[in-house]
Amino acid sequence: MTRRRWRITLLASLATLAAIFPITSLFTDTGWLSEAVLVVALVAGLGLAVRGLTRSRLLVVAVQVVVTAYVILARWTGDSFWLALPTPTTVEAANSLGLQALDTIQRYSAPAPLNDGVTFCLIVAIAAVAIAVDAMAATWRSPAAAGLPLLTAYLITAANGQSALALRFFVVPVVLWLVMLHTTARAQFGRWGTASANEQSQIDEAAHDRDALRSFTAGALKLGAVGIVAALLVPAITPHFPPRYLTEGLGRSGDGGGEGSVGFNDTLDLARSLNNQNQSPVLTYTTTAFTRAPLRVLATSYYSRGQWLVVGQGGNRPDNPSPLPPASQRRDYVLTVTDNTLAAPRIAAPYPVVAVAMEGTPWTIDPVTRDVRVGKSVADYRVTYADLSPSPPELRQSGAPDSPDITEDDLSIPDRSRDLVQRWSDDVTRGADNALDRAIAIQTHLRDTARYTYTLDLGQQPRDAEGRLLEPIQAFYQTRRGYCVQFATAMIMMARAQGIPARMAIGFLPGVASGDGHYIVRASDAHAWPELYFQGYGWLRFEPTPGSRSGTPPPYAVLGAGGAPTGGGRDVDTGSASGGATSSRRTLDLPAAEGPAPQQPSLVGSIASVFTPRNLVTALAVLVGLLAAFVMPITAWWLRLRRRRAAVTQQDLIEAEWQDLTSHLGDLGLTAPDGVTLRQLRHRYVTDGHLDDENASAMSRVTATLEKSRYDRPERTSPQEAIRLHHDIQSIRRQVGRTRAWKTRVKGFLWPEAAVSFWRSLPDRLFDLRRRG
Amino acid sequence: MTTTDTGLGTTAGRGTTADVADLGLIHDVADRLMGAMTSVIEGKPDVVRTTVTVLFAGGHLLIEDVPGVGKTMLAKTLAKSIDATVRRIQFTPDLLPSDVTGVSIFNQDARRFEFRPGAIFANVVVGDEINRASPKTQSALLESMEERQVTVDGTTYTLQAPFIVMATQNPIEMEGTYPLPEAQRDRFMARISMGYPSSGAELDLLESHGASSPLDALTPVTDADTINRVVQAVAHVHASPAVRQYIVDLVARSRSTSALRLGASPRAGLHLLRAARAYAALEGRDHVIPDDVQVLAGPVLAHRLMPSSETQLARRTTADVVTDLLRQVPVPPAAR
Incomplete structure (x- = not known):
């Protein structure tokens, strides 16, 4: 090779x-x-x-x-x-x-x-x-x-x-x-x-x-x-469509690239939008409202394998959105959007939308989520939306949720996390006897920055005893780090555990004022929040995400705390803290009661868990790999052993030793060409092998012994000479090995010529054997 | 006249313990011979060594070189170093076979034919410019060289031992010559070339040969009997199966290689072994090693081989081919 x-x-x-x-x-x-x-x-x-x-x-x-x-x-x-x-x-x-x-x-x-x-x-x-x-x-x-x-x-x-x-x-x-x-x-x-190049003018030809x-x-x-x-x-x-090939990226024009429109994919991963700190404006708007609400793009109830997904239309769906409360119980505002770059079929609007005015494309309102969908992207549009502003006492007395726009997904909790969420939410909502208070308790619990850290960097995701990644809710419970998606998901699951239908809303924070009554929403304003259902008022926004990159909680979620049995916001906080112990303690307490993840597995169990069939197969594969890597050294070793075993006479043994030496030195680059006599070979080994005086005389002894054994009368070789030969050969091998580059030595070890020629000639020998047989 | 066993290929099958070569004797004779010869042939130790090797191996020597480099001097030096009968034949185109072998002459007094021995009846025969004789005469000489006997008029006369023919020939001047056919060259154990002396040796030569030839001062250092004993002792030098195998491999390869039209004969292998034995003895060993074979392969084999036309076109000599053979043929026991 x-x-x-x-x-x-x-x-x-x-x-x-x-x-x-x-x-x-x-x-x-x-x-x-x-x-x-x-x-x-x-x-x-x-x-x-x-x-x-x-x-x-x-x-x-x-x-x-x-x-x-x-x-x-x-x-x-x-x-x-x-x-x-x-x-x-x-x-x-x-x-x-x-x-x-x-x-x-x-x-x-x-x-x-x-x-x-x-x-x-x-x-x-x-x-x-x-x-x-x-x-x-x-x-x-x-x-x-x-x-x-x-x-x-x-x-x-x-x-x-x-x-x-x-x-x-x-x-x-x-x-x-x-x-x-x-x-x-x-x-x-x-x-x-x-x-x-021929022999005569090799040098010139080579040059x-x-x-x-x-x-x-x-x-x-x-x-x-x-x-x-x-x-x-x-x-x-040359004139071109964005983006430029090569210099601005390859393959395709991306949705979230440096230029072009902002889009939401159906997997709703906000991490990218949030992470890239993208300052490109998504839209600019003016509003008639005094307090600005987040602009919702879509909502979904379906959570699977740690992700929120927008599922296709189907199942038992109402034909029309359920009616809003009568105009007397709500206040309508108008939001006028200009310079919209959000990709079709989505547009952003505060919830709930009453009417949409836009030109050039048809639009629909989703009967369940009230998402507005458009046929193609429009730059300017106007939406009328309602502000329900329910009062906390009314909400406390709202009846059991029952509406066509509640689906069974709105109450489902992933199986793996069900127990944890149930205990967690029970713990947090202890003492709250109605849905609103429970929701507020959950929100207050999650907004506590002493417990939870807002960060886009989720860090190393924790794994369970079997090395699988934890369900994201469990992971959030353990790490207590996350951004809006984690906080909203936690609140949704806890609310669902408490019997409150809840779903995920994705959209944008209200943005920042640009001076002349306009507000600019940028891609980095992307946000997620939970919507909880209250009978008679529909889906209401809550804001469990702490930190600067978050919306303000709606009035009912803050005001409601004032009339709550557990007292004000602070009180709720301390109340739930004392009720559920401190978070750090709780994380220690609660898992002890957890069935599926025992904290102190027995030694036998942990050993047994190592010996899973998969691990065994992997170990076997590693073993086979190692054997394959060392098949040549092993072959060479076996060939040496076989030769030594086959040696009957003193001469055979000496020949075997010599063959070891020549093949070893050959692997180190000191080859023995055909037609050289022992004396010529000795000279070559001594000079090219850089043997010192001691080993040079050892080499002389070796060749002299070999010469005697080969060419003199057989009875003249004494056993002592064979033993000395062995020691001399070991010494020479060491000395020559020291003078070689490590690469040569490694190659000599891993790819010994004797073994290689053995394998190469194997087919021929097998063929010979069969023919003779 | 006595018949002597030259030990030609006779040790191979014998027991070993009883036939240990008398290295002391060989060493002693070789020392004296080479000392004497070196005093005349200066700066050519290898040539002297090969000459002595051939003498000890009981073979004949062909010295081939340009005129004036000391071919005849070498032959005469060896002849004079040994206290033995020496004859010199100057080969010319009109030399008759009977001049070499001898002739039966009718004795008028005794009224019967009497055999008058020719020039060949000597221990050392120096044949100068052998290629100038007619093929018939050459054949007469070569036949007696191989068989060590002369048959004239139905009577066989055995030549006395030791018997060494040292023939010289000039490869350059080809006009009016009859080059030895390859088959007849085969009779010579070895062919050597003198080569020009080094400038230092040539300077010495001018000085020492100025007044009188150093050959005149040379006295015999050994005698025919001793040489006979040495030849017998050399035959007892041990040649292991590995070495014999090596010689066979070499000879076989010379027959199969495409570089040669004619390979080495079995006699070539025999000669090589005998020469190697003598060489090993000169080196003070009582066993042959492949190095001995390699040293002698050129002198012993090269003159017997015929190059193929490709080899001739490439202006390569048979000696080059022998060097190649030595490089190709693995030395047994083969490494792998």
Whole structure:
């Protein structure tokens, strides 16, 4: 195996990794990345090893495919293996993983949650890309073709991502690909040269070749550089639609990119909007109201796998929105929006909308959520909305919730968190005997900045005893960190646990005044808050999020506290604190009562939990991997042992020792060419091996003994000489090893020539054996 | 006249303990011989060594070089160092076979044919410019070289031991010569070239040979009997199976290589082994090692081989081919 094969294989795997790296932006979790690195490394390692053994290119690819498929199946469907072999059940397991992935991909847009199915399919795809790249770049030595699978991997992200891809995502794999091209071109060009150079004028020819090669590569480099510069310059100077290709991102114009409109995807991940501190204005408005309300874009009741989702229309839905309270019990305001950039079909408006006035596109009001949908994006519109301003005493006396716009989702709590939420909310609302007071208690509890921290950085997500990510509600309960989504979700779930229908509203904070009565809402004003249902008044906004980036609680939620049995806001706070103990203590207390997550698992249990079938399969795979990595050293060791065992006479033993030495020194770069005698070889070993005087005389003793054993009368070799020979050889091996570079030594250890030739000649020997047999 | 066993290939099957070579004797004789010869042939220790090796191995020597480098001097020096019968034959185109082998002449007094031995009946025969004789005469000489006997008129006369023919020939001046056919060259154990002396040696040569030849001052340092004993002792030098295998491999490879039209004969292998034995003894060893074989492969094999036309076109000599063979053929026991 030449060094170039090492280099090209390494480059191919690095390029593969660089091309798949953008996929990290498609998923919420990067847990798949380490698996991907392992798979790519496995493919590269297999390629290197098998190419070293056989010239059959198809065989190389076949081994890569089979072994990689086995490892992937073992990793994800290992439970179905029988005697470490796949069974029909494995196919079913793989199929169900695929279905799971399909379901996830259809249901979520990027960034999607990561689950086993998605990871499995992703790793299979990455393995396919890695094998294709390795096969083209290293096995067939045409890295130009390897650009296609690399581009495929890159397009996975470009085609599915929501936003434009950063330039670096493209540049890194391309640079690696170019280096790969360069390396192979150099290698191939270099080979022409050595083939044509003949003995007489080797030096001149070599110099000539070098010059030619230099001008060839320089020309190629210039051509490549000109191409890249042209790719950057031409789009910059020609008229174009935003965004500019290459310099402003690749693949597609993104919704949340630097320019263009602001959109909400259906997965409602506000983290990105909040995180990017995007100051681009979404809309500008004026209002007739004195107190400004948040502008709602949409609401949803469906919570699944830690995410709020907008589900399709269907089920038992009323045909029309339920009527608002009569005009006497409400006050209507008008909001006039200009410069709206929110992407269709959404528009932002305070809740509840009474009427919409806009030109150029039809609009509808969702009968359940009262979201306003438009056919296409409009710059200017006017909405009339109602301010119900119910009084707390009235709310306290509102009856049991019963309305067509309450769905069963409005009361559902994820199973995994049900117990926790129930206990938590019971604890917080202790002493409150009606829905409003309970809601206020929950809101007050969550707004306590001594307990909860508002932050966009959720930090390391906690995991349960089995290493799975916690359900986000549980995670929030443990970390007590989060932003509006976490606070709103917690309040919604706690309200639902207390029997109050609740749903998630997404929209914008009221924005800031621009001076002339206009208010500007920016993308970073994105916000989420809970809406709770009170019979007779409909869905009412609450504001559990503490901190600056939050809305003000509505009057009923603050005023109501004044008349609440537990006293004022402060009192509620202390009351709930004393009732539920302090938060830090509570987090210690409560989990003790929790069933599913025992705090102090027994030692036996923890050991047993380590030995899950999956872990065992992983351990087996690691063991097989280690064995594969050390198969050559082990073979060499076994060959040595076999030779020694087979030695009958003194001479055989001496020959075995000598063979050890020559093959070991050969691995260290001191080869023994055919046709050299012992004395010539001794000279070579002493000079090229940089043996000191002591070892040089040891070498002389060794060759003298060997010469005697080989060529003198057999009875003249004494056993003492054989023993001394062994010691001398050990000493020489150590000395020569010290003078070699560590790379040579590692290669000599991992890839001993004796073992390699053993495996190479194995097919021939088996064939001979069969023919003789 | 006595028949002597030259020990040709006879040790291989014998027991080993009883046949330990008398290294002391060999060493002593070699020292004296080489000392004497070096005093005349200056600056050519390798040539002297090979010459003595061939003498000890019981072979014949072909000295091939341009005129004036001391071919004849070498032959005469060796002849004079040994207290033995020496004959010199100057080969010319009109030399008759009977001049070499001898002739039966009718004795008028005794009224019967009497055998008059030719020039070949000596311990050391120096044949000058052997390629100038007619092929018929050459054949007569070469036949007796191999068989160590002369048959004239149906009567066989055995040559006395030791018997060494040292023939010289000039490879440059080809006009009016009859180059030795390869088959006949095969009879010579080794062919050596003198080569020009180094400038220092040449300076010394001008000085020492100015007044009188140092050859005149040379006195014999050994005698025919001793040489006979040495030849017998050399035959007892141990050649292990590995070494014999190596020689066979070399010879076999010379027959299969595309660089040669004609490979080495079995006799070539035999000669190589004998020469290697002598060389090992000169080195003070009683066993042959592959290094001995490698040293002698060139002198012993090169003159017997015929280059292929490709080799000739590439202006490579058979000696170059032998060097290649040595590089290619693994030394047994093979490393792998």
